[in-house]
Amino acid sequence: MLIFISSGLKAQSDTGFEKYHTNREVQQMLNEFSSGNAKLHNIAESPGGEPITVLEIGANLSDVPAIFVGANFEGNVPLATEGALYLAKLLMDSTAYTKNVKWYIMPQPNPDASAVYFSALKTGQATNLFKINNDGDEATNEDGPDDLNGDGLITQMRIKSIEGSYIVSKEDARLMKKADKKEGERGAYKVLTEGFDNDKDGLYNEDGTGGINVGIAFPHLFPYENKEAGLFAGQTPEVYGILRFIFDRPEISMVYTLGTSNFCLVPPKGGRKGDANLDKLKIPRRYASMLNADANKTYTMNEAIELFKAVVSPGTEVTASLVASCLSLGPATNPLEDDLVFYEKYAEAYKKYLKAKDFSTETLDPVPAKDGSFELWAYYHLGVPSFSMQLFSVPKVKEEAKKEEDKDASDDKKKKEEKPDKKDELSEKDKTLLAYSDAELDGAGFVAWTKVDHPDFDEVEVGGYAPYLETTPKADKIEPLLATQLPWLLQLSNELPEFAIADKKVTDMGGGIFKLELYVANNGALPSPISMGQRNGQPAPVILTLDGDMELLEGKLRTPVGAIGANQVKKYAWLLKASKNTSITAGIESAVFTDVVEQIKIGG
Known part of the structure; x- marks a missing residue:
């Protein structure tokens, strides 16, 4: 009986949310979920031989819309994977949100990179094990980072050099900053990723293990200049498998992404160059006479649609897509104004939701969605509402309350206090990360600079921010963070x-x-x-x-x-x-x- 009880407790612990789960444990949990109304799809295999799986909840439903949930595409946000598993468990435990909607949940699209968090050497890398020759020589994966100080973390090395462009920050000796020549500062250090020049080509850590970053390898705004994206969208099997799976399921009408961007809190950003202004369309002269339009005048999209309607065959549906194609407007690269209306509406509602739960949003800003990301592809290519959520961000430093005697200070002094000299002041991000490391992690978020021996340099120190500092809170924070935020995504599913x-x-x-x-x-x-x-x-x-x-x-x-x-x-x-x-x-x-x-x- 004691053996039975202890094994039962172990099984319960493995499927709980008091720790981060390895790739193997994630697959075990998904297999446990896949029974009855749930089905597990194996859609691809990573270059490292790991399965890419999608859990279908509502497998017995037909003729219903579906929501696709993807998490941790870059592989270095383990909390996002936990979020997808937690969401799956919420759905499995209740029929309220699965009665008329099907769900597809993918917790681990980049298992090769995800595995690094659990390895003896933590690099924070986002690339899989796809073999890519980043430096164009005759070998691959021959010059990755090396753990010079033996702490199991890959950080940075600062190298004393008269050719360096960095100096030690006057505000905090832990940090390095670019020397400002205009201020008469002269660089004294080079800053590189911790490691050796293994292939003796004069470059350091430029051709490490892997690979392709699944999180930036989707078709929209594919970053061809970034070697970590691969040669083309869908080159790596994980991305191709995801594209194929979604295109084969036209019922997918909404997409959620768990990672580092947060469309739930901050609507998608615009401002990219090269996007057509749909409120000021010019009709090319070769079409102007046919459409009875003025080539020197600008038209809104709705006005252009009416011009086309007047000349097309009866019964032909004139859409914005047809007009954009005929006028060669090219792909959209910025969110459309009408869509920003609902994004902004839900962002305000989400803030009120979090406030009601006493959940602070005074944190570092979420990372804008990256070119080639899944969440951008879902919005721009699939044309469906694409919501993303960042489950954790480092809380900002709270300003100390002013002393009572400061209230009588002069206006000039107040202004000076409110707007201090910014020249040497730490950035808000550095202040926040250092304070968080000191207060919450006992300083473990920043590796103190330590001298090491290096075959290529005389004076080398290793240190800097630890990998996963910005994305991965302590394990005891996992369940509270998920339980507070993820129900919002369930509420959004009612908006279809x-x-x-x-x-x-x-x-x-x-x-x-x-x-x-x-x-x-x-x-x-x-x-x-x-x-x-x-x-x-x-x-x-x-x-x-x-x-x-x-x-x-x-x-x-x-x-x-x-x-x-x-x-x-x-x-x-x-x-x-x-x-x-x-x-x-x-x-x-x-x-x-x-x-x-x-x-x-x-x-x-």
Whole structure:
């Protein structure tokens, strides 16, 4: 009995959230989840031989929308993996959010990089084990970092050199800063990643183990100049498997990403150059006469759509995607204004949600989504709402309360205190990280500079910020962080578009001819599709269908519903010839959302 109890306690511990889980433990948990209404899909194998799996919750459901959740694409945010597992457990324990929605959850898309957190040598790397010759010589993976001080962490080395461009910060001797020549400062150190020049090419740690960073290897704004992204999007099997899996499932109507960006809190950023201004479109002269447009004038997208409608064949649907293609506008690179409306609305709601839970957002700002990231690809290419969440960020330093006697200080002195000289002051990020390391980690977040012997240099010290400092809190923080924030994603799942035939009207025009009017409603809190979906023609269109014993005089048997805003209604009309008391079938057909079928009696 004692053996049975102890083994039971061990099993419970392995599936709890009081620690970070290895790749093997993650797969064990997913296998435990995959029973009954859940199914585990093996979609790829990493270059290191690790499985890439997706847990489908709601496998017995059909004709329902789905939400895809991906976590820890860069592999160096283990808390994100825990978040995906925790979310899966929440869904498995309750039917409230799985009744009419299917979920696909992928906790570990970059297991090769994820494994490094649990290795004897922690580098914080985001690359997998795909063999890439970064320095273009005849060998691969021959010059990675080396643990010179034997602490199991790869940090930095500062090298005393008259050719150096760094000096020790006057504000905190732990930090290095670029020498400012304008201020008469002269560099005294070189700063490199901890290691040797193993291949003797004069470069240090430029060709380490692996690889491709799965988190920046997706098609949108693929960073060709970054060797860690690979040669092309989908080159590495993890990314190709994810792309294939999602494209094969058109029912995916919303995407969540757990990592370092946070669209839940901060709407996607714009400002990228090269994006067409959809409020000031120029019509090329070769199209202007055909469209009866003025080539010297600018048009909004809606105005351009009306110009196209006037010249296309009857029944042709003119969309923003069609106009963008004809006018050669190129791909969108900035979020569209109409979409920012709902992003900003939900960001404000999320802040109120966190405030009600007494959860502070006074932390370092989330990292903007990177070019080639999964969350950007989901928004720009799939054309669906893409929300990301950063589950942990280092709390900012709280300013000390001013002393009572300071209240009587002069205005000039106050201004000086509020706006100190910035020249030598530490950045907010450095202040925050150092304070967090000292207060929460007993200084372990920063490795003190220690002299080491190096074959290539006379004076070398190793130290600097420890890997995973910014992304990975202590294990006892895991469950409180997840339990507070992740329910918000469940709430967002209730915002999906939902179609219905809100009303119908049949008018007898005489002579066996009837006018049929149908009112199609989107009862959800999100538009369908979002503006980016309209721009790029994604996802699959919703179709309004008619079927029965009738002759259609005006209108089509299959009519694209087009865009419908949140909680909005659109009217569609047909003229048809039919016998009285004939019953026809009206339907809303969708590869994404639940189909709707309604019987309509004509003339009865």
